[in-house]
Structure formats: C-alpha cells, structure tokens
Amino acid sequence: MLQLPETPRRQVSQVKSLSSLEDAYEQCRQVTADYAKTFYLSTLLMTPEKRRGIWAIYVWCRQTDELMDGPQAANSTPEELAATLDQWQEQLESVFAGHPIQSEDVALQDTIKRFNLDIQPFQDMIAGQRMDLQRSRYDTFEELHLYCYRVAGTVGLMSAPVMGIEPFCDRLQPPWAIPETTPGSPIEKAVALGVANQLTNILRDVGEDARRGRIYLPLDDLKRFGYTEQELFDGVINDQWRSLMQFQIERAHQFFAQAEDGIRSLEKNARWPVWSALILYRRILDVIKHNQYDVFSKRAYVPKRQKLLSLPKAWVKSL
Ligand SMILES: CC(C)=CCC/C(C)=C/CC/C(C)=C/CC/C(C)=C/[C@@H]1[C@@H](COP(=O)(O)OP(=O)(O)O)[C@]1(C)CC/C=C(\C)CC/C=C(\C)CCC=C(C)C
Numbered sequence: 330m331l332q333l334p335e336t337p338r339r340q341v342s343q344v345k346s347l348s349s350l351e352d353a354y355e356q357c358r359q360v361t362a363d364y365a366k367t368f369y370l371s372t373l374l375m376t377p378e379k380r381r382g383i384w385a386i387y388v389w390c391r392q393t394d395e396l397m398d399g400p401q402a403a404n405s406t407p408e409e410l411a412a413t414l415d416q417w418q419e420q421l422e423s424v425f426a427g428h429p430i431q432s433e434d435v436a437l438q439d440t441i442k443r444f445n446l447d448i449q450p451f452q453d454m455i456a457g458q459r460m461d462l463q464r465s466r467y468d469t470f471e472e473l474h475l476y477c478y479r480v481a482g483t484v485g486l487m488s489a490p491v492m493g494i495e496p497f498c499d500r501l502q503p504p505w506a507i508p509e510t511t512p513g514s515p516i517e518k519a520v521a522l523g524v525a526n527q528l529t530n531i532l533r534d535v536g537e538d539a540r541r542g543r544i545y546l547p548l549d550d551l552k553r554f555g556y557t558e559q560e561l562f563d564g565v566i567n568d569q570w571r572s573l574m575q576f577q578i579e580r581a582h583q584f585f586a587q588a589e590d591g592i593r594s595l596e597k598n599a600r601w602p603v604w605s606a607l608i609l610y611r612r613i614l615d616v617i618k619h620n621q622y623d624v625f626s627k628r629a630y631v632p633k634r635q636k637l638l639s640l641p642k643a644w645v646k647s648l
Pocket residue numbers: 383386387388390391394480481482484485486488489494515516518519520522523526527530588589591592594595602603606
C-alpha cells in the first residue's frame with residue numbers, strides 16, 4: 330500500500346528522518362515492481378539513471394491517482410478530497426523548490442534536478458484529478474481530450490526528458506490548456522500515447538464508472554449513435570452500443586498509431602518499456618472487441634502469460 334503524507338509540511342526535525350537518496354530510489358523501485366510487474370521488467374534495460382528516474386515519476390503518478398481512487402478516498406467527502414489535492418499540490422511545489430517532504434520525494438527531487446523536469450505536467454495531472462471532483466460528464470471529445478491529456482498525456486511529458494527524446498523544446502503553456510506542441514513532433518506523440526492509454530482505460534472501465542454514476546464517453550457521441558445515458562446505466566448492448574464502441578476503439582487506435590511513430594525518436598535504450606506499454610494497453614481494445622463490447626459485466630484484461638509474451642515482441646520492435 331502506498332503511503333500518503335499525513336501533514337502538508339513536516340517540521341525540519343522530521344525532514345532529517347527522510348530516506349537517503351539510495352533508499353528513496355530503492356523504495357520507488359519496489360513500488361513499481363509491486364504495482365506493474367511487466368512494465369517494471371521492461372524498464373530494467375534502461376540505463377540505471379533513466380530507470381530510476383522513471384520509477385520515481387511512476388510512484389508520484391501512482392500516488393496522485395491513489396489520492397482519488399484509493400481506499401482513503403472512498404471514505405472522504407468531495408471537500409476533503411479537494412483539500413487533499415491542495416495539500417498534494419503544495420507538497421509538489423515544495424519538492425520542486427528543493428524541499429522533499431516524504432521519502433519518495435527525495436528520489437523525485439533528484440530526478441527533477443538531473444533531467445531538468447518542468448513542474449507543469451505534474452500540476453496538470455493534479456488538475457486532471459480535480460476534474461473528477463468537479464464533473465461526471467463530458468459533452469464533447471474536446472473536453473474529454475483535455476481530461477485525458479491531464480491525467481495521462483502528462484506522463485509522456487514527464488518521462489520524455491528522462492528517456493531521452495529529441496527535440497524536447499516545445500513550449501509549455503498555462504495549466505488550463507494542453508501545451509502547445511509542434512504538430513507531428515515526438516513530444517506530441519508522447520502525449521498521444523498517454524491519451525491513447527487513457528481512452529482505452531475509459532472503454533475498459535465503462536461499467537465500473539457507470540456504477541459510480543460517471544460517464545466519460547462524450548455525450549454528443551452517445552447522441553450521434555442513438556444511445557442514451559439510461560441505456561448505459563442499464564448496461565444495454567445493442568447495435569447502437571456496438572457502433573458507438575467501434576467508433577471509440579477506432580479513435581483510441583488513431584492515438585496509438587500517432588504514438589508508435591514517436592517511439593523511434595526515443596533513445597534506443599528507452600524504447601523497450603514504451604513499446605511494451607503500448608502493445609499491452611492496445612491489446613485491451615482487442616479484448617473488448619472479443620468480449621463483444623460487453624464492458625458492463627466483463628473486465629477486459631490481457632492474461633499474464635500473454636503479457637509476458639509481449640515483452641520479446643516489444644524488444645524486437647525497439648531494436
Ligand atoms: C516507459 C514508460 C511507459 C513510462 C511511463 C511510466 C509512468 C511514469 C507511468 C505512470 C502511470 C500512472 C500511475 C499514471 C497515473 C494516472 C493513471 C492511472 C493513468 C493510467 C495508466 C494505466 O494504469 P492502470 O491500468 O494501472 O490504471 P488503473 O488505475 O488500474 O485504472 C494510464 C492509462 C496512463 C499511463 C500513461 C502512460 C503509460 C503514457 C506513457 C507515455 C510515454 C512514456 C511517452 C513515450 C514517448 C513517445 C515518443 C511515444
């Protein structure tokens with residue numbers, strides 16, 4: 330279980346008890362290995378400096394996600410969750426200012442310094458979590474795309490400087506917008522991979538989200554395909570639903586295709602984990618289709634054996 334900070338700022342005396350840099354990275358390694366085994370395996374081929382950086386970012390992202398999705402969140406009011414995000418934001422600023430608060434921050438701070446990371450994608454991810462507190466519907470794909478950028482496209486922006494990508498000079502804009510990226514640039518493709526993963530995640534979790542009263546699929550798409558919110562809550566699988574899902578799956582594929590193209594811009598020793606993440610996540614779309622678009626009573630997942638088998642495939646692609 331991930332440890333979340335109890336207080337916004339620890340006293341100086343407590344800061345002394347933070348882990349050493351080695352221990353902090355070891356903690357991040359352990360969390361990554363526990364939470365995402367296949368992904369962890371595929372990071373082992375990166376240079377030690379890079380993989381440690383990716384683990385530190387992974388842990389920060391995982392913790393950010395857990396703030397809203399974890400067991401503590403289930404027993405909190407929206408006001409408490411908003412306050413938790415404020416506190417998390419303060420802690421982030423503190424790490425970027427060189428003052429780590431929890432042990433994992435010691436590793437993140439080192440990664441930030443080493444790879445000259447920008448705070449904006451981190452802030453944007455927190456803003457994405459805030460969207461979940463503020464809304465449970467998206468009218469258009471444009472609105473959903475902003476959400477996907479914030480909660481997942483940002484991962485591409487955070488990890489690209491660590492993995493090594495050229496050129497990494499696209500201008501970042503204020504947190505309410507998706508950063509301006511040069512069309513067709515590798516960094517745009519890095520964002521596209523996060524968006525593709527998040528769209529896939531949304532399709533896989535339609536039923537689970539509906540049970541929480543949430544619909545991520547754009548409402549204007551539902552309308553266009555003649556499928557109602559009530560039908561979604563009732564788990565109706567009809568021709569309209571199948572067509573709607575085919576359209577959404579195709580859209581996710583387009584983002585995966587954009588991302589594929591970007592992987593060759595990464596430094597060679599960083600390509601394997603990215604290919605494996607892409608192949609694994611994209612496969613979920615095939616499973617949804619195989620399940621005849623029943624995302625209400627079935628969870629589309631890729632069996633462990635297949636996951637492991639995809640590692641050599643990703644390896645070959647990364648050569
Ligand atoms: C090498 C590599 C793949 C690096 C990324 C590792 C990293 C830092 C991952 C963080 C993932 C994370 C915990 C994000 C928090 C928000 C979240 C949960 C997003 C969803 C991930 C799937 O997780 P899961 O299935 O466990 O979700 P549940 O909570 O169980 O529902 C996401 C769908 C998004 C993850 C986004 C990526 C992996 C994007 C990675 C993009 C790059 C590394 C850019 C590559 C560069 C080019 C040029 C293509």
